[in-house]
Amino acid sequence: MKTYILRRLLLMIPMLLGVSLLVFVLVYISPGNYLDALKAQRDIPAEFIAKKERELGLDRPWYVQYVSWLGRTVRGDFGESWSYRIPVAELLAQRAPATLALSLTSLVFAWAIAVPLGVFAAVYRNSIFDKLSALSAYAALSIPEFFLALLAVIFASQWGVFPTGGLSSIDHDYLSPVGQLWDYVHHLILPTIVLGIGGAAGLMRVMRTNMLDVIQSEYVMTARAKGVPENVIMFRHVLRNAINPLVTSLGFAFSGLLSGAVLVENVMNYPGLGQLIFQAFMRKDRDVVMAAVIIGSSMLIIGNLIADILLAWVDPRIRYDK
Amino acid sequence: MTSVSGPLLKVNNLQVDFGSGDTVTHAVNDISFQIRDGETVAIVGESGSGKSVTALSLTRLLPTPPAHYVGGEILFNGRNTLALSENDLRKVRGKQIAYIFQEPGTSLNPVFTIEYQIAEAIQLHRPDVTDVRAEAIRALDLVGIRNPAQRLGDYPHQLSGGMQQRVMIAMALACQPKLLVADEPTTALDVTIQKQIMDLLRDIKVKTGMSIMLITHNFGIIADIADRVVVMFRGKIVEDGPTGEVLRHPKHPYTRALIDCVPKLGAKQRRLRAIDHAEIEASA
């Protein structure tokens, strides 16, 4: 197992190199650069802009820029945000944990809803409950995330129980540690629901299908022939098998969550990686874009790895080192 | 082998239908037979003849729908299992009537260890057993698995097909049932393994004295083990008699056809016979 994990981690390197190269080129060929805003102001002399361009290395060919960016990054220096005027690492240290927290809570939320609902829908197949949950799943899958986020903001502003955005309250620093934690949680609730509900619906449907599939299998007949009570058959024999494909989908889910976070964070004004990367793109803040993409991709790849490890853990048939 | 008391299992006029309305099929159509204590009865027929349906009906294991128990009774120890509550039925399943199935590879739950699967049966039906693990080892030992203690931690996929079927048998025997229903126990296995499993079943029959209901389509494997043969054809019983009698003097053309299907060693036979249903219908 250890060698497998090590191998997968090593494989991350060429992958991240490819990702960084692709995105670097995309940023390079996108029209204009960070200095466009300065150029538009007539009172700034051209010499100043030229000097600035040299300073940022924007006058050199793209591959030279890439190599110098890569050299710095490998040494752990993510550069400086041109618009925020602080080191990118500092910016990421603020934003990445917020998105990670949001993604994880959404994932937990989705699973906590999807697994029981899917199981009950399968056990009480064709009942009113099954039909209602299928209908709600369609609704949840079909509502655009950003629209749901909008509705959530409207809801929050009219009802007043939940904050309309942000990571924490203005008085956060004056709260007790417990109060601070609650403050974070309080701000996380709505974004979590908005981001998690689509995934919950999808997972629920998969869970239901898997359960119905496994119920047909011969080992369920064996268990029944042994005299195992029906509820034990459902919640132990069937559930343990039906959940495996869900674990595989965990890695996949991460991609959706990070994408969804861009929308949810922007609408709900939640200061995470998604909001950061969108703004950085708009401002052509190259080093921030690069670092955020690298961090996002790393989260995605590691998420996939964790899903594969978990799968080996829950399914004895899967072993990676042979 | 005949016991003085009534038969262990007595099936009277059982009828099982699949589907309903226009598409109904009579999978089992008005059959009656019995199995006495300690007796081994082979139910022989092609796939679709209703033999597996009969076997599963004994403890109402068929999913309803599509199956319907339309009529008749199944008396096990004098109690009609078709009329038992789900709760009472669970005490019959595994405890009184145990099953082994055709595909050991898919009949064992892939995510549980051998120990868990055997222990589950023991805990359900023999609450007085304190050392469940030792009992599981004993069961594995009984079916001829070497180093049973080490095998306990294995998962089904780590065992060969023959081993898996032995585990299934061990699981079935662990609760000391009165009747073992073996539904095509060797069909999915290699020929050499088939022989081993059949030898094991005969061995167990001698050791434990339990009744066995052996479902098969293969006349070749029953000669040394079955006391009696019941032949099924299209949901009906067409012949029922002592094994030697039936093998030597088959009365029904279908039985003859089935016996002819068995390749004989040394016989100068170019082709294996195929069964011609129309011919049987005509001559029956």
Place this chain on the structure above:
Amino acid sequence: MTSDLLHQILRRRAGAFCLVVLILFYVAAFFAPLLAPYATSDQDLTKTYHPPTGVVWQEGRLAVRLYKLVDPTCAKYEAEPGQFAPIHFWVKAPTYHFLGFIPVSHRLFGVEAPARLYLLGSDETGRDVFSRLLYGSRVSLTIGLIGILITTVIGLTVGGLAGYFGGVFDSVAMRGTELIMAIPGLYLIIALRAALAKYFDDSDQIFILIVVILSFIGWAGTARVIRGLTLSLRNRPFIYAAEALGQGPVTILWKHLFPNLFSYLIVTSMLSIPGYILGEAALSFLGIGIQEPSTSWGLMLSQVQDLKVFMLNFWWLLTPGLAIFITVILFNVLGDVVRDIVDPKLKTQV
């Protein structure tokens, strides 16, 4: 096959319902210039955030109520009692070109200026939300179809060739798909949008750009599955037979392999349409999709982010969200119906 599928869909209640409603949507989108009372950029700055006008039966014909702006600071309108403007049918309008070449100078219905017919209210510049919804539907209803077409062609070609030939081509193609899938989808979409925007400047071309970008993200998954299926089919006897007959790889792929993938393709295509609709809406909502003066449902929703809009409860501005929701749910249900018909064993995708 196709007519059979259609027949099967119509035999199921849910399938027939979704199909009929979707067809109505497509008809409405096609005839949008005729059905919409106003053009997309037809402003009236004196009637911003106008609520939906009440339609009443007045003196033997349909008429709309007239409204008075009571409080300009919070766009508060009140109906003027007894004041109506009759709705006319087949009214004269500025000439436009239907389908780009048929000159038409009428619209199906409207009211006489300066009165305005706002079936679903007006937006921040007094444009008719209903008309813009109709025009906007053209984007949402076509993007999925064009998207799956592109994705399927690329996915089939790359996946099919990779699975058939294996070797270097296979590993290059698969590393490429892995690369695309290693970047969170929307990150890559934003990057591509930023990089390619300069080559597509007018609004029609932006639409094409968005389809291309969304397809670029989508083909990787299709290609991988197609490759897997091709690999498993590759070693079947009928392929060897075709090879033995001397047929070339392209013929074999086209004639022998792809027909076997048809049911898979039709199901995944149907089920991936909502992804394109939602993707376009999200991009336009973020301001990097369809641009003004064109319209799309996502773009219309971006106005709602204005604090004023939701504090003052201009609910009619949320109707594009409802439109997306209904369209997507119709496609989702229809996709499931098709999956059940074509391949009941295919599992529900995440």
